[in-house]
Amino acid sequence: MAVAAPARSGAPSHWLLVAIPAAVLLVFFVVPNVLLLSASFLKSEAQQLTTTPTLDNYQFLFTRRLYLEVFLRTFMVGLAVGVLDILLGFPLAYFLVRTRSRFKGLLIALSLAPLLASVVVRTYGWYIILNRFGVANDLLLNLGIIEDRIGFMPSTGAIVIGLAHALLPYAVLSIMGSLNGINPNLESAAMSLGANRTRTFFSVVLPLCLPGVAGGFLLVFSIAISAYATPAILGGPATQVAATAIYNFIAVILDWSLGAALAVVLIVSSLLLLYGAARLGANRAAL
Amino acid sequence: MSFRRWRANRAPWALLRAFVIFIYVFSLGPILITAAVSFNQGTRSYFPPRGFSFRWWERAMAPEWLDPLWFSLKLGSLTALISTALALPLAFALYRYRFRGREALVALTLGPLMLPTLVTGVGLLQLFQIVGLRDYIGFAALLVGHVVICMPFAVRTVTISLSTLPPNVELAAASLGATRLATLRHVVFPLIKTGLIAGAVFAFIHSFTDVNLSIFLARPGEIPITVKILGFLEFGFAPTLAAVAVITLLLPLVLVAIVERVSGLGDFIYGDRNRA
Amino acid sequence: MPEPALRLAGIEKHYGATVAVAGIDLEVQDGEFVTLLGPSGCGKTTTLGLIAGFFPPTAGEIYLRGKPVADLPSFKRDIGVVFQDYALFPHMTAAENVAFGLRMRRVAPGETAQRVKDALDLVKLGGLGDRRPLQMSGGQRQRVALARALVINPAVLLLDEPLSNLDLKLREEMRVEIVSIQRRLGITTIFVTHDQGEALVMSDRIAVMNAGRIEQVGDPAAIYETPATRFVAEFIGRMNLFNGAVTPARGVRLASGVEVALPVPDDVATGTAVHVAIRPERARLTPGTPGDGLALMGKVRRILYLGAAREIHLELADGERGVVEVRNDGSGLGFAEGSEVWLSAPLANCRVLPVR
Numbered sequence: 001m002a003v004a005a006p007a008r009s010g011a012p013s014h015w016l017l018v019a020i021p022a023a024v025l026l027v028f029f030v031v032p033n034v035l036l037l038s039a040s041f042l043k044s045e046a047q048q049l050t051t052t053p054t055l056d057n058y059q060f061l062f063t064r065r066l067y068l069e070v071f072l073r074t075f076m077v078g079l080a081v082g083v084l085d086i087l088l089g090f091p092l093a094y095f096l097v098r099t100r101s102r103f104k105g106l107l108i109a110l111s112l113a114p115l116l117a118s119v120v121v122r123t124y125g126w127y128i129i130l131n132r133f134g135v136a137n138d139l140l141l142n143l144g145i146i147e148d149r150i151g152f153m154p155s156t157g158a159i160v161i162g163l164a165h166a167l168l169p170y171a172v173l174s175i176m177g178s179l180n181g182i183n184p185n186l187e188s189a190a191m192s193l194g195a196n197r198t199r200t201f202f203s204v205v206l207p208l209c210l211p212g213v214a215g216g217f218l219l220v221f222s223i224a225i226s227a228y229a230t231p232a233i234l235g236g237p238a239t240q241v242a243a244t245a246i247y248n249f250i251a252v253i254l255d256w257s258l259g260a261a262l263a264v265v266l267i268v269s270s271l272l273l274l275y276g277a278a279r280l281g282a283n284r285a286a287l
Numbered sequence: 288m289s290f291r292r293w294r295a296n297r298a299p300w301a302l303l304r305a306f307v308i309f310i311y312v313f314s315l316g317p318i319l320i321t322a323a324v325s326f327n328q329g330t331r332s333y334f335p336p337r338g339f340s341f342r343w344w345e346r347a348m349a350p351e352w353l354d355p356l357w358f359s360l361k362l363g364s365l366t367a368l369i370s371t372a373l374a375l376p377l378a379f380a381l382y383r384y385r386f387r388g389r390e391a392l393v394a395l396t397l398g399p400l401m402l403p404t405l406v407t408g409v410g411l412l413q414l415f416q417i418v419g420l421r422d423y424i425g426f427a428a429l430l431v432g433h434v435v436i437c438m439p440f441a442v443r444t445v446t447i448s449l450s451t452l453p454p455n456v457e458l459a460a461a462s463l464g465a466t467r468l469a470t471l472r473h474v475v476f477p478l479i480k481t482g483l484i485a486g487a488v489f490a491f492i493h494s495f496t497d498v499n500l501s502i503f504l505a506r507p508g509e510i511p512i513t514v515k516i517l518g519f520l521e522f523g524f525a526p527t528l529a530a531v532a533v534i535t536l537l538l539p540l541v542l543v544a545i546v547e548r549v550s551g552l553g554d555f556i557y558g559d560r561n562r563a
Numbered sequence: 564m565p566e567p568a569l570r571l572a573g574i575e576k577h578y579g580a581t582v583a584v585a586g587i588d589l590e591v592q593d594g595e596f597v598t599l600l601g602p603s604g605c606g607k608t609t610t611l612g613l614i615a616g617f618f619p620p621t622a623g624e625i626y627l628r629g630k631p632v633a634d635l636p637s638f639k640r641d642i643g644v645v646f647q648d649y650a651l652f653p654h655m656t657a658a659e660n661v662a663f664g665l666r667m668r669r670v671a672p673g674e675t676a677q678r679v680k681d682a683l684d685l686v687k688l689g690g691l692g693d694r695r696p697l698q699m700s701g702g703q704r705q706r707v708a709l710a711r712a713l714v715i716n717p718a719v720l721l722l723d724e725p726l727s728n729l730d731l732k733l734r735e736e737m738r739v740e741i742v743s744i745q746r747r748l749g750i751t752t753i754f755v756t757h758d759q760g761e762a763l764v765m766s767d768r769i770a771v772m773n774a775g776r777i778e779q780v781g782d783p784a785a786i787y788e789t790p791a792t793r794f795v796a797e798f799i800g801r802m803n804l805f806n807g808a809v810t811p812a813r814g815v816r817l818a819s820g821v822e823v824a825l826p827v828p829d830d831v832a833t834g835t836a837v838h839v840a841i842r843p844e845r846a847r848l849t850p851g852t853p854g855d856g857l858a859l860m861g862k863v864r865r866i867l868y869l870g871a872a873r874e875i876h877l878e879l880a881d882g883e884r885g886v887v888e889v890r891n892d893g894s895g896l897g898f899a900e901g902s903e904v905w906l907s908a909p910l911a912n913c914r915v916l917p918v919r
Contacts, residue, residue, distance in 0.1 A: 032410025125317025
């Protein structure tokens with residue numbers, strides 16, 4: 001980060017500037033998370049938090065089959081969504097970066113426009129399509145491809161589709177960012193030296209945008225594992241993921257300890273993934 | 288141009304273009320289908336829609352839906368205002384000065400972006416309960432939570448626009464006789480105006496579309512529209528929801544279109560990962 | 564008659580309604596150094612791109628060693644390209660960059676290593692093979708780009724303004740080096756530039772381009788001494804152009820009334836407006852009327868001191884402007900601003916050019 005003027009020595013003016021915002025963040029962001037962390041180590045009885053320290057909560061989560069399944073499902077969903085979004089996002093990002101159409105700005109806006117709709121709204125669209133009496137079933141029936149309606153949802157697959165759809169713009173943004181930094185002449189240079197399009201892609205383009213691609217993957221992964229609305233709408237009690245389980249603990253069963261513990265697991269996973277993403281994003285090559 | 292020539296040179300791009308069209312269909316399809324369904328005559332989700340009716344749109348205008356919508360608008364606007372107001376000095380200090388604890392402050396500022404908003408919601412709920420502020424769960428708690436998760440967006444955009452200030456512009460102003468305050472008012476502020484506006488817009492949209500944090504901090508009568516829609520889905524389908532969904536998409540869309548025309552948002556979309 | 568190394572036949576390139584290349588015919592012999600010279604937007608870089616195969620021509624055919632290649636994509640053509648911004652692969656070392664083309668041609672690793680070393684030595688970068696482009700200066704990157712294009716022994720070497728990003732001293736140094744390497748290897752070379760000094764110094768032949776067409780092709784002396792059109796005359800060096808018309812006696816009558824007995828091509832009708840062209844350094848300034856030849860009276864408006872020469876700007880009797888360059892041999896000029904002088908030149912130094 002550039003510093004436009006040297007720090008004026010003896011001037012705590014910067015503290016004045018940051019005092020209120022920092023205080024807001026400290027009180028309403030750091031403290032709640034600390035509370036969560038401590039609650040995860042406390043026992044819960046009769047829906048009330050006690051002050052008895054314990055590791056039972058984590059033990060419970062990591063030994064009960066139900067919750068191990070939840071972890072596995074959450075992880076697999078994140079992985080699948082990440083891979084899907086990279087596979088779909090890369091061609092789109094490449095096209096948007098290299099196209100010379102006069103609609104380029106419009107096309108980019110169009111690819112990011114879904115972000116303006118709440119994830120609830122976007123998932124709702126898939127609800128309309130995938131439910132038993134929805135568009136997909138109607139279409140397949142009318143075309144004679146199936147005889148009975150298929151229960152596309154609730155299911156993990158439906159969650160994956162819904163999330164992949166919702167998070168695609170993030171992957172596109174990330175990949176576009178690193179593709180933009182690649183000199184277009186590099187591809188011409190490689191081709192002039194005898195590399196056909198495939199070899200040019202794997203020898204030149206991919207290595208140079210790999211940080212952006214990997215960063216995008218990790219970003220999508222980390223958002224997917226903490227998604228609530230989409231799994232809630234397109235999934236059901238049999239297809240719980242971490243976020244829905246947390247909601248269940250906190251708002252339904254009122255078991256704060258377990259809810260907090262699960263939340264902490266989610267925090268740690270997200271931090272690890274995002275740290276990886278930031279490292280990759282920050283190491284973009286530029287020439 | 289001969290076909291052979293076209294095939295050797297242009298075909299790969301044409302293939303890419305075809306695939307890209309498919310991706311756009313995938314991306315925009317569900318939204319368009321939702322919009323189409325909202326005009327359905329019957330109570331089912333026919334697509335292509337059968338009959339044409341505004342009745343679901345009329346139902347969407349009922350207080351049952353307009354109240355949460357209005358609530359979200361109020362919440363979003365206030366969030367945007369406060370977030371931007373807090374972000375401005377913060378971004379300024381982080382960008383301009385080197386001081387001990389700066390790195391920690393940067394981490395603190397970016398923190399809400401790094402952690403799932405769900406978790407922040409749970410934590411805040413716990414905080415409010417423990418401290419005995421149960422009564423403030425609802426608008427107050429939501430406002431606090433939204434400001435926390437939206438502030439980073441404003442900090443980011445203000446930082447970007449600060450970085451576009453030509454290096455010697457403030458020195459030039461001083462050499463022409465401007466005091467520090469006058470420089471800020473006449474030189475710095477106009478130049479970072481677009482960053483402030485972009486920050487406010489992104490904060491508003493993030494607040495308006497949030498659901499993960501809001502589900503924990505809402506209470507009957509003080510429900511954002513997203514939470515309301517989510518709750519309604521438990522009861523199954525109704526085309527009214529489709530109409531409401533379209534409205535909640537159109538509002539941010541119109542806002543972005545207007546601001547883009549008037550002030551320009553393009554520069555801020557990438558948000559810069561190499562900074563802050 | 565051996566096949567020319569490169570032949571362009573009726574090459575055109577249209578982008579929608581815009582015409583970038585309007586029709587080019589050119590033959591380049593084996594081992595020739597031909598420069599495409601022209602202002603920005605004249606189509607020279609587009610032409611280079613067409614030869615390289617980065618995009619297909621809208622019409623026309625390209626023959627590399629007799630083989631038609633316009634339908635072939637870039638990677639199937641036997642060419643080497645040096646880009647204006649070098650386009651080195653940032654994630655590879657210099658040696659890996661140079662080896663890339665050989666890798667694509669499946670050359671054995673041992674031979675590759677040897678050829679890469681030879682290529683780097685050729686461009687005087689021996690020993691720097693392990694550096695990455697990021698760690699190199701502009702001049703060094705340029706040499707790596709050159710080595711990379713040369714090591715594959717292409718039928719034609721294409722250079723797109725490779726020197727424009729270098730500072731003056733380096734540019735002059737590289738001009739000489741590039742030509743000497745080219746002569747040594749005997750590689751057919753197409754060089755694109757807008758710098759006429761570069762073109763004159765380096766080329767065997769120059770093709771002057773304007774608005775998507777070639778206006779004239781010839782060796783540097785021919786282009787400079789006998790430009791065929793007004794554009795070429797003014798683009799290379801400086802040129803005085805005096806208005807006149809063809810007389811019935813097949814001479815030229817200047818606007819000032821003076822008549823000169825310059826040969827006029829037979830296909831130009833009497834009365835046609837033409838220019839009489841004379842280079843500033845081929846004209847003289849005298850205080851009184853000289854003998855025969857071209858003689859125009861005028862007043863000195865400005866004298867510019869250029870170090871090795873002086874440039875004298877004149878306003879002539881009929882309102883036209885004239886420029887004369889006088890070598891600075893240490894003696895004075897003999898006149899000053901405001902003086903009345905005569906611009907004169909032997910007819911042999913003058914040419915008749917069409918007005919276009």
